[in-house]
Amino acid sequence: MRLAIKSVKAFRTGYRCYSSVPETFSKSIYVSKETDIFTNLALEDWFYSNLDFTNEEVLMLWQNKPCVVIGRHQNPWIECNFAMLPYIAGGTKLARRNSGGGTVYHDLGNLNLTFFTNRKAYNRKRNLELISRSLKSSFKINSEITPREDLCIGNMKISGTASKLGRNSAYHHCTLLVNTNKNDLSLALKNSLEECVDIKTNASRSVKSPIINLKEENKDIQVKEVMAALIQDYKKTTKTFKDFKIIEDINEQLFPGITYIRNQYCSVAWIYEKTPKFQLWKNIPLLDDEYSVVKLSLSVDNGKVTNVELNIKDRTLSESDIGLKDFYLLINNLVGKPFSQELLDEFELVASGLKNSQLCRDIVHNNVL
Structure with missing residues (x-):
């Protein structure tokens, strides 16, 4: 499903073609200051549907206030403590993203990264290696990429991964646990439904894993510092860095059609009625x-x-x-x-x-x- 409206030219990036080799593509970074999950999902979808990634790559950095984000093919009633969400962290929103994979919890102690490329240049491992190098060089934190392409410290996960692959464009997005409230995360992702009934479903199931915050490895680390380190290291991956934007306001003038996309993401039809039977x-x-x-x-x-x-x-x-x-x-x-x-x-x-x-x-x- 492509929620965004095609052929929109309001958000200009000024890219040029340099090479078919991914590392020599022109690259840009966009940082969203919005913290509403539905608006950020809409912005992510807008970039995916409206920018041309033939010879360009984009890194989007974003954060959200407390929310549970399920994968496109998941069952929200199985994946989270849905009855308790309004009472967790002052009110935790429920959203369904447009990519597959498992359920994650976001708050302002978590950093989200979306790597946009063309389909041929899509490479999850390359993106995770960038994050791992950055954590090592800037914060002395050693991490490893698992066969499932999660990022871990020992056997504890610090990042989960999901992707969307289209005919021409693709994105890989992941979380990065810096100082997430683990108690709220655990409560929000508790499966309360299967405690009272038996269930049969073809919906994708999340794989539970132990987690750790980067803060537990480096007590001085902050989200803004991780973001700054990743920005610098991403810039180093290309000879042609083109653009850096902090997006303060996500509106129709800059992103025509984005209101419609956001409305789709926060609709009952998308969050609940898309659930597999x-x-x-x-x-x-x-x-x-x-x-x-x-x-x-x-x-x-x-x-x-x-x-x-x-x-x-x-x-x-x-x-x-x-x-x-x-x-x-x-x-x-x-x-x-x-x-x-x-x-x-x-x-x-x-x-x-x-x-x-x-x-x-x-x-x-x-x-x-």
């Missing part, structure tokens, strides 16, 4: 018969409930089964509703009411079947 269920055992279980399941597609079922012994029960008409009238009220914490509470209430009810006993003991 999934199913969740509760197995409801009878206290007086541990081998008898009724399964209450709920299917969600495009962020909305599409079906609610009651199963026993691999058989789906319908409202035409004796005694189930009123029950299905109740649970069918969930169909069509957006999946949310409130809906999950309703589902839990139905499951709780069903447990050890006479209806459940009738089903199990074949009085209904």
Whole structure:
């Protein structure tokens, strides 16, 4: 999906062609002073869709106030503590980015880097090597690139990576944990949904890893100092450094169409309805018969409930089964509703009411079947 509007010339970079070798491309750095996740994602997408990277490369540096950012193909209800986000760090936003990969937590103790290139020049390892060299030379911090192309200190991750590859353009973006609030990160990324229900999904799952802040290796390090070091080291990778801009204001005059892009990123349709379909269920055992279980399941597609079922012994029960008409009238009220914490509470209430009810006993003991 390309959210941005093509053929826009308002933001001029003045690049020229020098060579097909990536290291001799003209390069520029843009630092966003915006700290809203949706605005920064929109700016990133705008650059990707509107700049010509045939013979040029760009590094974008940016930070966000507390937010959880899931990958394009992920399930937000599985990847984060969605019910608690409004109460974490004074209010933590939830966003879906346009690249794959796993879920990350951002705050102002984290630095984000986006490396834009043409498709042929795309090289994640080269970008991570730049970061690793910069940490070593400026802060005496040794880091290594893992086979998964994460940046680690020992077995502790300091940077996660994701990418978007188009026909002609590409970008690789990554986080860099300088002094992130690890307690808020841990709470925000806690999977609370699977503590109460079972889930089946084809959505990409995040791989949990232990993390460490650079501050734990060098107590004097600051985000602004890391940013300054990276800017200087990125400049050294080319003979033709063209431009450095601090972007204070991200508006329609400079970036035509960016309001539309931002609105798309913060929409319910993008954050929630893009979630791959999934199913969740509760197995409801009878206290007086541990081998008898009724399964209450709920299917969600495009962020909305599409079906609610009651199963026993691999058989789906319908409202035409004796005694189930009123029950299905109740649970069918969930169909069509957006999946949310409130809906999950309703589902839990139905499951709780069903447990050890006479209806459940009738089903199990074949009085209904």
